Amino acid sequence: MSKLLIEGVSRVFPGVGGGAPTQALQPTDLTVEDNDFITILGPSGCGKSTLLRIVAGLDRPTTGRVLLDGQPVSRPGPDRGMVFQSYTLFPWLTVRENICFGLREKALPEARQKEIADYFIAQTGLAGFERHYPKMLSGGMQQRTALARALANDPKMLLLDEPFGALDNQTRALMQELLLGIWEADRKTVIFVTHDIDEAIFMANRVAVMSARPGRIKAIVEVDLPHPRHYTMKTTPEFSRYKAQLTEEIRAESIKAAQMEG
Amino acid sequence: MPLFEPLKPVSPRSRLVLGASFFALFFLAWAGFTLSGIIPPLFLADPLTTLKTGVTLFTEFNFLRDIGITVWRVVGGFVAAALIAVPLGVAMGAFKPVEAFLEPFVSFCRYLPASAFIPLLILWAGVGEAQKLSVIFIGSVFQIILMVAVIVGATRRDLVEAAYTLGADGGGIVKRVLLPGAAPQIAETLRLVLGWAWTYVIVAELVGSSSGIGHMIMDSQRLLDTGQMIFGILCIGVIGLVSDLLFKWLNQRMYPWAF
Numbered sequence: 001m002s003k004l005l006i007e008g009v010s011r012v013f014p015g016v017g018g019g020a021p022t023q024a025l026q027p028t029d030l031t032v033e034d035n036d037f038i039t040i041l042g043p044s045g046c047g048k049s050t051l052l053r054i055v056a057g058l059d060r061p062t063t064g065r066v067l068l069d070g071q072p073v074s075r076p077g078p079d080r081g082m083v084f085q086s087y088t089l090f091p092w093l094t095v096r097e098n099i100c101f102g103l104r105e106k107a108l109p110e111a112r113q114k115e116i117a118d119y120f121i122a123q124t125g126l127a128g129f130e131r132h133y134p135k136m137l138s139g140g141m142q143q144r145t146a147l148a149r150a151l152a153n154d155p156k157m158l159l160l161d162e163p164f165g166a167l168d169n170q171t172r173a174l175m176q177e178l179l180l181g182i183w184e185a186d187r188k189t190v191i192f193v194t195h196d197i198d199e200a201i202f203m204a205n206r207v208a209v210m211s212a213r214p215g216r217i218k219a220i221v222e223v224d225l226p227h228p229r230h231y232t233m234k235t236t237p238e239f240s241r242y243k244a245q246l247t248e249e250i251r252a253e254s255i256k257a258a259q260m261e262g
Numbered sequence: 263m264p265l266f267e268p269l270k271p272v273s274p275r276s277r278l279v280l281g282a283s284f285f286a287l288f289f290l291a292w293a294g295f296t297l298s299g300i301i302p303p304l305f306l307a308d309p310l311t312t313l314k315t316g317v318t319l320f321t322e323f324n325f326l327r328d329i330g331i332t333v334w335r336v337v338g339g340f341v342a343a344a345l346i347a348v349p350l351g352v353a354m355g356a357f358k359p360v361e362a363f364l365e366p367f368v369s370f371c372r373y374l375p376a377s378a379f380i381p382l383l384i385l386w387a388g389v390g391e392a393q394k395l396s397v398i399f400i401g402s403v404f405q406i407i408l409m410v411a412v413i414v415g416a417t418r419r420d421l422v423e424a425a426y427t428l429g430a431d432g433g434g435i436v437k438r439v440l441l442p443g444a445a446p447q448i449a450e451t452l453r454l455v456l457g458w459a460w461t462y463v464i465v466a467e468l469v470g471s472s473s474g475i476g477h478m479i480m481d482s483q484r485l486l487d488t489g490q491m492i493f494g495i496l497c498i499g500v501i502g503l504v505s506d507l508l509f510k511w512l513n514q515r516m517y518p519w520a521f
Contacts, residue, residue: 058423078429088424092442092519102428104438133519146424153428 004032004055004157004189008064011050023214024050027064030208030217032157035187040217041200041246042210043254048193051215052161055191056082068156078102081150085162087142089134095145096121096130102153120148123182140171147179157189164199173231176202184228197250198234201225201242209249212257219249307489312496315489325478329497332463332474335391339398340459344452347406354407355414355444356436368407376401377465389470394463401462402455409451414444446513446520453509460502 011025025047032038042048053059055066057076066073068080076082081102089098096117103113121127124144134142143163150158160179164172180203183190194200200207204223211218223242225233233239272280289309295301296308303311319325354361354368376397387393417440425439467476475494482490514521 056427058426076423076426078427080427082424082427084420084424086420088418088420090421090424090439090442092445092517101425101430101438105425105429105431105434135519149428159427 003034003069004030004191005067006030006032006051006055006064007067009051009054009061009066010063011047011054011059012062025054025061026214026216028216032189032191034189036206037183037190037192037204038206038208039192039194039200039204040208040210041194041197041250042215043212043250043257044195045213045257046210046253047213047215048195048210049161051210052159052191052193056080056159058082078106078153079156080159081153081155081157082159082161083143083146083150083163085165087134087139087146087166089137089142089145089149091134094131094133095126095137098134098145099148099152101149106153116152117148120152123151124148124178138171139167140175143167143175144178147182151182151188155188157191160190160192162193162195165194165196172199177231179203180229197243197246201239201246202229202234207242207246209246210253212253213260218253221246221249303488304486305488307487307492312489312492315487316493316496319478319490319493323478325497328474328478329501332467332476332498333501335394335466335474336398336456336459336463338391339395339463340402340452340456342395343399343402343406343455343459347403348410348448348452351407351410351448352414352436352441352444354411355417356440361411361415365408365411368404372404372408374400374404376462380466380469384470389472394466394471394474397466398459398462402459405455405458406451409455410444410448413447413451414440417443446517449509449513449517453506453513456505456509457502460498464498 007029008027009025009029010023010027013022013024015021028051030038040048040051050059054061055073057073057080060074073080089095090101093101099117099120100113103116108116117130121130124147126141126144126148129137129141129145132141134145137145147163163179164175167175176199182188190203192200192203194203201223207221207223208217209219209221210216221242225238225242292306293309296303296306297310307315316325350364354364379400380393380397383393383396387396421443422435422439425435430438463474464476464479467474468480471477471480475498479491479494482488482494
């Protein structure tokens with residue numbers, strides 16, 4: 001059983017060119033249970049990506065700490081797989097080699113690597129593209145590969161930083177279903193950062209709504225929609241109720257964020 | 263369809279034709295000025311004389327040997343420089359303390375003109391091969407170090423972060439992210455510096471040398487044989503062009519993902 005504890009985590013970025021330091025994140029607490037799928041929803045610049053990067057170990061909190069199974073997180077590791085918003089496939093590796101990257105770092109035998117890669121290539125619908133280089137793939141295909149690459153490492157949890165943010169609407173909807181299908185099959189713990197309300201509800205068991213900068217988690221909304229979920233769920237009255245509720249929560253914050261920038 | 267549209271690519275065939283036609287134009291202009299007598303042969307031999315002296319250079323003066331020696335010097339000095347400079351550059355690009363330690367000194371050395379070292383090098387190493395190789399080495403090594411360091415240092419941070427989240431450690435990052443990511447640009451840098459190495463070798467051969475293309479050009483000056491001089495220079499150009507194309511072709515073969 002794995003469990004993630006975020007305790008009083010805050011982040012202050014030093015001022016640029018002698019300017020005042022920026023508080024990106026107010027002290028934040030969050031518990032993520034095993035097999036949970038939690039989405040972190042917030043307006044842009046609210047520190048949601050910062051929070052995720054701290055969980056990943058790519059950034060350090062100014063105060064507080066992150067515990068994974070009781071162990072403090074201080075650096076990135078293969079137990080927390082990550083998919084980024086930007087396309088981060090290694091351009092010199094083929095799709096298959098990208099998926100095997102973490103397995104190679106673990107020095108797994110070639111045969112075992114191939115077996116695992118084959119499984120995730122099939123699961124993410126990449127069959128036929130194994131020998132393609134990233135530059136030959138569409139954005140959606142690249143993110144499928146990035147997802148397969150993270151999953152192949154069998155991490156304790158999956159951290160997703162607006163992974164479908166750069167995709168067009170249709171591709172994004174397909175990717176949401178793909179990821180949900182994978183989660184429904186093996187219930188890996190997921191933290192998914194997004195600014196898209198529909199996405200936040202459709203994917204999650206719980207939605208953590210963040211306030212405008214400096215960010216903090218202002219509400220946690222349990223999403224009590226049955227699994228398996230189908231895209232038609234987005235038009236049900238239950239879904240609309242969640243959407244109305246979250247739209248209210250997030251609208252107040254977006255207005256605040258806009259005023260701060262103005 | 264307008265002929266000149268910004269950044270519009272040309273077909274490979276027109277590229278070849280356009281590139282070749284400038285060579286043709288160049289030779290035509292050269293022939294025009296010399297054969298018509300506008301420029302006297304004392305200053306500039308005409309293309310035909312140049313070609314004829316070139317043939318005698320090969321048949322009577324064993325010019326092929328000179329070419330071979332010069333090529334060996336360029337390649338030898340260049341390979342030695344690359345063998346030292348590439349690992350150093352990678353270390354500087356990857357590890358900031360190494361960069362802080364070496365960068366100021368290497369930047370200083372880069373501005374020391376290789377040709378200015380020739381008298382010193384003759385004193386230290388005589389007029390033999392070691393001196394010629396040293397000139398190429400000094401001329402190339404600092405340039406390569408700095409350029410490789412910049413290339414490696416500019417590796418996309420998000421790729422490094424992705425590798426960390428996949429379980430790579432420091433060594434894995436260098437070997438399996440920084441190096442493969444930088445390899446095509448490092449190869450391009452080497453191609454560029456190889457071109458510069460050709461200028462150093464000729465300078466080295468102009469002083470205190472008894473063989474090589476540069477020495478032949480020096481000898482021809484004594485005889486006021488502009489035909490031989492020009493033929494020597496053209497030979498360098500042709501060899502440079504061929505090695506450049508070879509290098510380019512090799513890079514594209516080795517790094518299909520980058521081109």
